[in-house]
Amino acid sequence: LYLRWTNSESIIKIVNDIEAGDCKANLNYLVDWKKNDGNWNIAIPTSDPKWEGNIHGYFTGSMSNIMTDERNAAEIIVIPWYMDSTLDGTSTYDLEKDTYYYRARYLLEPYDEDAKALYSPYSEVVAIGKGASAATITKLDAPEELKVEVKKDESGKPYFQLNWSIPESITKANKQLPVYHFIDFKVGNGKWLSETIKWDGMPGAVANLLVSHDKLNPVEKNLVDKVVVEENIYYFRVGFVCKPSAGEPILSPYSNIASTKMSAYSDASAWAKPEIDEADKKELIPESLMGADMTKPITREEFAELTVRLYERTTGKTATATSSNPFNDTKNPEILKALNLGVTTGTSATTFDPKKQINREQVASMLSRAIRIMVPNADFGTSGAPIFTDEKNISSWALEHVKYMSKLEIIKGVGGKFMPKAITSAEIASGYANTTREQAVAMSLRTFKRFGE
Numbered sequence: 001l002y003l004r005w006t007n008s009e010s011i012i013k014i015v016n017d018i019e020a021g022d023c024k025a026n027l028n029y030l031v032d033w034k035k036n037d038g039n040w041n042i043a044i045p046t047s048d049p050k051w052e053g054n055i056h057g058y059f060t061g062s063m064s065n066i067m068t069d070e071r072n073a074a075e076i077i078v079i080p081w082y083m084d085s086t087l088d089g090t091s092t093y094d095l096e097k098d099t100y101y102y103r104a105r106y107l108l109e110p111y112d113e114d115a116k117a118l119y120s121p122y123s124e125v126v127a128i129g130k131g132a133s134a135a136t137i138t139k140l141d142a143p144e145e146l147k148v149e150v151k152k153d154e155s156g157k158p159y160f161q162l163n164w165s166i167p168e169s170i171t172k173a174n175k176q177l178p179v180y181h182f183i184d185f186k187v188g189n190g191k192w193l194s195e196t197i198k199w200d201g202m203p204g205a206v207a208n209l210l211v212s213h214d215k216l217n218p219v220e221k222n223l224v225d226k227v228v229v230e231e232n233i234y235y236f237r238v239g240f241v242c243k244p245s246a247g248e249p250i251l252s253p254y255s256n257i258a259s260t261k262m263s264a265y266s267d268a269s270a271w272a273k274p275e276i277d278e279a280d281k282k283e284l285i286p287e288s289l290m291g292a293d294m295t296k297p298i299t300r301e302e303f304a305e306l307t308v309r310l311y312e313r314t315t316g317k318t319a320t321a322t323s324s325n326p327f328n329d330t331k332n333p334e335i336l337k338a339l340n341l342g343v344t345t346g347t348s349a350t351t352f353d354p355k356k357q358i359n360r361e362q363v364a365s366m367l368s369r370a371i372r373i374m375v376p377n378a379d380f381g382t383s384g385a386p387i388f389t390d391e392k393n394i395s396s397w398a399l400e401h402v403k404y405m406s407k408l409e410i411i412k413g414v415g416g417k418f419m420p421k422a423i424t425s426a427e428i429a430s431g432y433a434n435t436t437r438e439q440a441v442a443m444s445l446r447t448f449k450r451f452g453e
Helices: 009-020 168-174 273-281 300-315 333-341 360-374 396-407 425-430 437-451
Strands: 002-006 025-035 060-062 073-077 099-110 126-129 144-152 158-165 180-187 213-216 234-242 265-267
Touching (some): 168 234, 180 213, 273 437, 300 437, 360 437
Antiparallel strands (some): 025 060, 144 158, 180 234
16 A cells, blocks of 8 residues: 655755754654554554564654655555554455554654654544545646746756646645656657657656656657757647556646747737737747748748648648649748649749749638638638729739638728739839738638638
């Protein structure tokens, strides 16, 4: 059996003072027990062959030798044949026939022989066995507020510092059974560690102690060959587990996902921040736009990447690039994926113009094509779409797409105009009808919420 208790802060302080040399004493735990209606047995009888002159019995020890977790919980093993002289080393408890009772207290023994030893009051009595009622754990809540920070050890090698919050329900459960954590991990778009091995093969708590932090060096754990935070995004999530004496382990849901990726934006308009934040949580923002100034115009390259990410998140499929690259001005695989999907084309047979800014009718057309690929059975009718005062300026190849996207209110006009593209030299010079990054992200989010959730 395992006997488990929680130490008060005052007890932990005494232990720390003893270890620091500020308290000249020993602090021991003493476990008393009895079987059925028998007497309490703080010590085995002196006539017992196992008696070694210890008036406090076998279930005692120094608190300095007991490991405690962050919530000050500790436990010891209670061996049956030390309690019952009729049992031998092969015996076990008969919990169907007998009931065993336990209580514990502390003993502070000063080194000074003239000083008086101090006993604490006994704890409450706990029981196990016949007729004993025991609280059971049926579920565990997830760790909360997981955060990750990249740090370096003394040799300059990177590792990940993980911190999380422990729900009160877990603190309570940990008083009954040890509750401890395990860490799930992945690199970029790769598989989670949990997709290849079970929880008990994953990095976890030392000595099965409940803590709110851990360090992970994936290289030392043979999870990766090297850590390069400049090139990869590392993702983490944490779960709790406890193991009842019978039955399967109880696993909590995972915490939130924490990663080493950059902030979703360095700057954004006030109106756009809520939608950008939501798009970030839904993993709709491609890596090329992470940390960018979202108020700036979006390029053809960036919008192609955004559309590919939208496709993959909506369908759950991985886009593939064309087998050959027709463009001589880009090797970006995301552009070739967009080309293969059919959501974009080049500006000529051999050019894509990746850094060229994209206008509103082009954005509407690319998103409309993406929707037709993602949900081919959707209603693509344009009846009831707004009529814009500048429709004559919308390119014929884009009109149906503009109508459809405006009908869905994914992309909207302003003051009765759609502003499809720049016409005059003054409009071209001013960036008229260009789409900003934040506008594009907002449109992608609206599309995902309509067709992907």
